[in-house]
Amino acid sequence: MQIVIIGSGNVAYHMAKAFSLKDIPLAQIFGRNQKELNKISEELNIPNSTEDLKDADLYIICVSDNSVEQVSGIISKKDCLVAHTSGSLPKEVLNGNYRKASFYPLQTFSKSKELKYEKIPFFIEAENEEDQRILFELASEVSKKVMKSSYEKRKYIHLTAVFACNFVNHLFARAKEISDSQEIPFDYFLPLIDETVQKIYEIEPKKAQTGPAVRNDVRVLQLHEQLLKDESLEIYKTMNHSIQKMYEL
């Protein structure tokens, strides 16, 4: 099976790398950014192009949600399978006369950060059983956790991921802003952060909640509000309100 990856960003890079590590040959990596493509080609020994899209059996589109529709339109071939990797797009957004599919890896990708691909859950949706099988087998080469998922379900998976990953990272960024302002090294907080995550392997997050809001410690809540302003103050109020609602305080 000839496979082409389209894109040159974080997801494209890691997808190509995950396949390469399992000796799954890639016919081409195709994208707009020649510099990034060259970096990937050099590291993984895959031909690249910014102009001539190679004939393939499977195209995996790894570009930002905004570009999926447009990029999918450049595939003029009909007898092929095209999958996007977005958590929040239906497979029908793909713009061509080929068979359409979704191939969604649930992970946060940065080029400079190595990943254990076998732990990444893959969610698969296709038009027919045969395509489903092809994508299932391909993902299973890379990961131990491969599942079917409808668009309806995938939307919620992505939304959950935004809370559990994107927003969590933003809390770290705001936390660091606070500690930086007082010249407190952010490293001090790493054991606490590790423990916060370790805990949810053993205790349901709702039962693991600690802090002034769940204790309804009004004095500390007021003290903290005086130390904050702007967006961090808004986050502080919104999160505490939500905590107190969850525990009916």
Add this chain to the structure above:
Amino acid sequence: MQIVIIGSGNVAYHMAKAFSLKDIPLAQIFGRNQKELNKISEELNIPNSTEDLKDADLYIICVSDNSVEQVSGIISKKDCLVAHTSGSLPKEVLNGNYRKASFYPLQTFSKSKELKYEKIPFFIEAENEEDQRILFELASEVSKKVMKSSYEKRKYIHLTAVFACNFVNHLFARAKEISDSQEIPFDYFLPLIDETVQKIYEIEPKKAQTGPAVRNDVRVLQLHEQLLKDESLEIYKTMNHSIQKMYEL
């Protein structure tokens, strides 16, 4: 040196356990809740009482912020050192004629969850050099990271911890609520959560931000808002607004 721990909650238990593991003898664990005290006494072989506070050189008060002042008033002895373990109280809140101090472990404590005490940063404040030295040496038996900290700084350390730990846990709780509502196992998200935390060991959180808000992906942001309601919707809007402000989008 005779040491007494006051309290029978999560912090008291872990403080007693941390000392016990290093063979630092505790003269007593004193508190209100006989049942919890008995559990700790049985596990760690420390005498307990709910009524007769033992004479000691050092009392470490491990009770909730709201109770520190009142509980500290029961120590009538003068020639002794009393430390509380709160992140957001000055040592002056201690209500007695003894020497006052703060002995603040930066960690989230649940009784049912084991901890690596040597990684917990301890922040120490005392009235004089000698008390400072005593507490510093004691904490250093348990932890590799012991530092001085004024009340001013400690307040901000605690506030940072609320963002990096308490709020992060609440995001996990809200995320689980979303995935539960669609019968998506929350386990699927654990590798993503692990990676989100692993990343900040290598990349500054501000630089590691991913997700629809930082991409300014208006379509996904609107789609997600339609899937949410009440407190989760409020969190969604507040966090995205804060992300977009941070990156000037």
